[in-house]
Amino acid sequence: QLAKEVLREGELFSLIVESIPVPVAIISPTGEIEALNQPTLEYFGRTFEELKGWKSSDVVHPDDLQRTVATQIEALQTGSAYNVESRHRRADGTYRWFNVLGLPLRDTQGHILRWFILQIDIDDRKRAEEALRSAERNLDQIINTIPTHIYVLNTEGSVQYVNQAVMDYTGLSLEDVKQEDYRDRVIHPEDFQRVRPGRAASLRRGAPFSTEQRVLGNDGQYRWFLVRYKPLLDERGHIVRWYVAAFDIEDRKRAQEGVRRSEAFLAEAQRLTSIGSFSWLVATDEITWSEELYRIYEFDPGIKVTLEVIRTRVHPDDLTLYEKMVEQARNGCEDFEWQYRLQMPDQSIKYMHAVAQAIRDPSGQLEYIAAVRDVTARRVSDEALDKARSELAHVTRVMTLGALTASIAHEVNQPLSGIITNASTCLRMLDGDLPNVDGARETAKRTIRDGRRAADVITRLRALFGKKDITFEAVDLNEAAREVIALSLSDLQRNRVILRPQLANDLPLVAGDRVQLQQVILNLVRNASDAMSTVDDRSRLLLIKTESDEGDQVRLSVQDAGVGFDPQALKRLFETFYTTKDDGMGIGLAVSRSIIESHHGRLWATPNDGPGVTFSFSIPSTLEH
Numbered sequence: 001q002l003a004k005e006v007l008r009e010g011e012l013f014s015l016i017v018e019s020i021p022v023p024v025a026i027i028s029p030t031g032e033i034e035a036l037n038q039p040t041l042e043y044f045g046r047t048f049e050e051l052k053g054w055k056s057s058d059v060v061h062p063d064d065l066q067r068t069v070a071t072q073i074e075a076l077q078t079g080s081a082y083n084v085e086s087r088h089r090r091a092d093g094t095y096r097w098f099n100v101l102g103l104p105l106r107d108t109q110g111h112i113l114r115w116f117i118l119q120i121d122i123d124d125r126k127r128a129e130e131a132l133r134s135a136e137r138n139l140d141q142i143i144n145t146i147p148t149h150i151y152v153l154n155t156e157g158s159v160q161y162v163n164q165a166v167m168d169y170t171g172l173s174l175e176d177v178k179q180e181d182y183r184d185r186v187i188h189p190e191d192f193q194r195v196r197p198g199r200a201a202s203l204r205r206g207a208p209f210s211t212e213q214r215v216l217g218n219d220g221q222y223r224w225f226l227v228r229y230k231p232l233l234d235e236r237g238h239i240v241r242w243y244v245a246a247f248d249i250e251d252r253k254r255a256q257e258g259v260r261r262s263e264a265f266l267a268e269a270q271r272l273t274s275i276g277s278f279s280w281l282v283a284t285d286e287i288t289w290s291e292e293l294y295r296i297y298e299f300d301p302g303i304k305v306t307l308e309v310i311r312t313r314v315h316p317d318d319l320t321l322y323e324k325m326v327e328q329a330r331n332g333c334e335d336f337e338w339q340y341r342l343q344m345p346d347q348s349i350k351y352m353h354a355v356a357q358a359i360r361d362p363s364g365q366l367e368y369i370a371a372v373r374d375v376t377a378r379r380v381s382d383e384a385l386d387k388a389r390s391e392l393a394h395v396t397r398v399m400t401l402g403a404l405t406a407s408i409a410h411e412v413n414q415p416l417s418g419i420i421t422n423a424s425t426c427l428r429m430l431d432g433d434l435p436n437v438d439g440a441r442e443t444a445k446r447t448i449r450d451g452r453r454a455a456d457v458i459t460r461l462r463a464l465f466g467k468k469d470i471t472f473e474a475v476d477l478n479e480a481a482r483e484v485i486a487l488s489l490s491d492l493q494r495n496r497v498i499l500r501p502q503l504a505n506d507l508p509l510v511a512g513d514r515v516q517l518q519q520v521i522l523n524l525v526r527n528a529s530d531a532m533s534t535v536d537d538r539s540r541l542l543l544i545k546t547e548s549d550e551g552d553q554v555r556l557s558v559q560d561a562g563v564g565f566d567p568q569a570l571k572r573l574f575e576t577f578y579t580t581k582d583d584g585m586g587i588g589l590a591v592s593r594s595i596i597e598s599h600h601g602r603l604w605a606t607p608n609d610g611p612g613v614t615f616s617f618s619i620p621s622t623l624e625h
Helices: 004-017 040-045 048-052 062-080 121-147 164-170 182-186 189-205 250-273 291-297 307-311 316-330 376-431 438-467 476-495 515-530 567-572 588-598
Strands: 025-028 033-036 082-088 094-108 112-121 149-153 157-162 208-215 221-235 239-248 275-281 286-289 335-343 349-361 368-373 473-475 498-502 510-512 541-549 552-560 602-607 613-620
Touching: 033 048, 040 082, 040 498, 062 082, 062 094, 082 121, 094 121, 149 164, 149 438, 182 208, 182 316, 189 208, 189 221, 221 250, 239 291, 239 335, 275 291, 286 438, 291 368, 307 316, 316 335, 349 376, 376 438, 376 476, 473 476, 473 515, 476 515, 476 541, 510 515, 510 613, 515 541, 515 552, 515 588, 588 602
Parallel strands: 498 541
Antiparallel strands: 025 033, 025 112, 082 094, 094 112, 149 157, 149 239, 208 221, 221 239, 275 286, 275 368, 335 349, 349 368, 473 510, 541 552, 552 613, 602 613
């Protein structure tokens, strides 16, 4: 009966073993194989008898056999369960990894009756682990070859790994970097406090984060880095770890600071000098406007500047000039310079002086780089100075005339008084009942004497004021004219006079007083400008011309396009105190003629074929002294 029960238990045990879907072996307490389930026989493709001798066959991979046998022997001796990983040869000759579990079966007294050996296929897991290890090795190699600083953080933001670039830069080991106070030690204190709130918020929300901070190097110097945080998420969207890349931007920051300082210096220089700048790409009409130019034109800084926007500020009288300038620029004018006015929204006027240079961009497109200066203050001061000069000249003329009048009155008063006294005496002598003819005759003689005396006084005064000693020197009339032009230029521009000099080449030198000759030229230029002050229907053109004249003479002419003169007035133009101006004194041309005549020359006026008059003087190119 006992034998039957044991047999039934054995059959039940065999049924249990056969129902296990993985390879299972049953061995005795001494290690001999007693039974193998069907999955075992199918996997190895061998018979029960062949597998009983597994220790001396290739069932277990040769590299794993010794370790596997030693583990089993130790377990049999100690009675402890064991776990070993080894490669087993499949029926097709392929080795696959198995996790072999040895579990002892004991009786109620604790004696081992037999061992159950479970063989669990872990080849796929082992291959995945190896692939992961290989990928991690490759990742480590890649990360360590990247010159950028790479950090790997856990979900709380603690450092788990850094690449070699970080350790080389900081001079710290991986263990040093893993310390909690690592960031306190290497990040600049100012940046640490600034960055900490944003970094903590990013780690808390799981959102990417970027910042710039200074990091201490092993040379004791801080350098700027651009630091970017990015989380690695699993398939459920949970953060697995953080990857941080830090890019050295020290050189870029220095360059940016240099550019910023240069721009600040340029802006301040433009502000101090009231000079703005702009660029204009002709093909696209793209205009880049400087900050100072926005201020000068009183445009809002955000407004897009175009040619039409600029046009709204140009003074109405200068719009034709502006449009002509734009047309010339589009036609490829290389460089140009122009002066124009702006009319601001409050109707105030600003005076501009612009200089532009043409260049070609990398694609060959025409571009202009221009500097624009606000010369309003200078024009106002020039006008104020000119006004002061004019007023001073007027005062001087008045004082001179007063002095001249006083001199004439003082010198002529005595002989005139004598003439009046003698004439009165003569009348009394002739009005008596018996006229005193002899006495009247003597009185008339005294009257004639006093008259001659008065004439002598006038002669002396004319000599004093009209015939001064002249200092003769070699004079370049062209150079003298250029100096007068420079002196008169602001007045002419203010009066919108277009000056056109035509100075002859190889003009002979003249002998004369340079200052006096320039006084004549200046007087003729001012008269010409005044003559065109009311002209609005044509250009106010003023021509200054020098040329060689007949008989070794040198001629200078000043031609205007003014209102001209009456033919009768031409005959009296050079008379003292004769003038055609409402505020004129009639002295300038008379003095000018006196100066030219003292240089052995002549001064004359000729009506033009068109509007205006031409004044000319001619003096010898050589003089004998």
